Amino acid sequence: MSFQVIVFYSFAAWLIFAALMVISSKNSVKAALFLVLTFASASAIWLLLEAEFLAISLIVVYVGAVMVLLLFVVMMLDVDYAALRQGFVKKLPIAIVIAAAFFAVLYSFITSGEFSAENYAAPAAKAADYSNIKALGRVLYTEYFIAFEIAAVILLVAIVAAISLSFRGRRNRKAQVVSKQLEANKRNRLKILKVDPVESAQPEVAEQEEAKS
């Protein structure tokens, strides 16, 4: 057994274990963390396939960004996960039957069908200085030019939609405006009035004051 095979099987085992834990763990934060583990093992398998760039972007994009956001959402929302699980046992037999049938079909593809080892020769290993990013970049801007541009438009739609769904106009907060604070001076704020001394209208009070002193 070569080293690569050992690496593949260990990461594949991790991946399956983690994926099972995602759907079976009771704690939602734990489930999200297991999803991170799933992504990490998948990216290790991609590394074995010599798809270095994809492996790294899986870590950076999914583990780094998407999953962190998901964790925030999971921690902030108070979802009753026990209620979500209702009917799990009742539907389990049907789910198992469907999953088993699905597995059987997919298994037949890779053992005897069109995806079998006889139909697909193992690809030759690339040279050590082969650049994934270069190859990707080359097809991205030539062959897949139009798809790339449409993807950009989709991002634009996402921006417009997100803003239009969350922006509710300018709000007047009680915030400090530093420039206005600095502009303030004595002349604008203070007004000194000359007030004539008022003659006391209540002599009794005045007398009491005198008595105190």
Next chain:
Amino acid sequence: MTDSMNLAFITSEIFLLVAICVIMIVDLYQRDKERMLTFALTQITLLVLFIIDFNQLSQERVIAFSGHWVNDHLSGILKLSIYAISFIALFYARPFISHRNLMRGEYYMLTLFSILGMMVMVSANSFLTVYLGLELLSLSLYALVALQRDSKLASESAVKYFVMGGLASGFLLYGISLIYGASGSLIITEVANHYQETPFGLIGKFGLVFIVIGLAFKFGAVPFHMWLPDIYHGSPSSITAFIASVPKVAAFGMTVRLLVEAFGQSVSEWSTMLLIVALLSVAFGNVIAVSQSNLKRLLAYSAIAHIGYFLLGIVPGTAASYSAAMYYIIVYALMTLAGFGIVIFMSSENHEYQKITDLRGLGRYHPWYGLMFSIVMVSLAGIPPFIGFWPKLEIFRHLVINGYVLEAVIAIAFSVVGLFYYLKVIKEMFFAESADSPAITSSRSLKIAVSVNCILLVIFGLMPDNIYQYCLQAFQIAG
């Protein structure tokens, strides 16, 4: 003819994208509450697009951008109908959104973005481009439905639409990935070539099942229809009118690209699946619609039934039957737009007329509009000489020619069931007792738009060739 990077083939798409960006900036500096300028610019954009594509209509079939893009008669004619129907839909939308909390520039922008997505869908020549166009369309539609933020119903249906749309995209993508694995190419013409040489294997069948399920989900055909009535009911009426009409035309283009062009060699593989879905839709849609009392839900179930008839047009798998299906879907978009136009028309500032009983007395007090709405209903039911009749006739004709006699009989029987609920609406308008007349507060532009739309149904019904000849041209049949 193949040409790789010639931007001339996507002139209209580039124009639309630039126009959207310009409208976005212009809208930012608008103080006008009615957003007249944004509206005018949007409509002018659609007009210009119509002119650009009308002039390019006679061009030969071109495959460009390394095979990812195709310009042919089909895409040209579908685009023209998309522009025309969106144009009318926006006239409906303006008065409706102006006195709800919806009059924002984003409404027009998202509509234009979804039109861009539909343009991509109908002239895509690879699975990737089809999918990206579909996502562009769907994302804009989700946002449009959610635009009414303060309405619980709209938010709920937006989330439902989003989840269901995501599920459908997942099915579609899974099927595409299997086909990609089996054929080694994403480009539709190359997939077709692959299956010409090699037999249709198990993986191809498996992938095809998922693609058909994804399409049925997007169309809302039985048994994947559960989301459709809720979303039609929950969204603001003007957005429902848009969702129910224009994207169907684009979805037809997507179906032709995905099924007919990629798997044209193996029609029998998918036509049986479509036949089951279509007959179920015709049956369920018509029967459930009978018990609806809400006009929007009634139209939603009638949409399911109509999708069934339309899919029956694709089932025989001949070029002539595809053109009949295309005729059906364009006409249906026009009719359903008029149908939701009624709902918009009857809505006043703070009240949405939705119940069928709300239409009581309309025929007596406003006979003109009563007549208009009767035309819509009769047309949807498919009674000659109105336009709904001719595409149905063509579809049944092609079913019978190709030996689907029993299926045609079943479909006709259920369209008699359909007649019942369409006539029920007319009965409420003209024959039900009502003490007071329903108030009509809609603006003049809406009155004109509704009348024009309904009269179009009559004119096209009297001259059915007008649209049909273009549909025949799209599939290279002399009209």
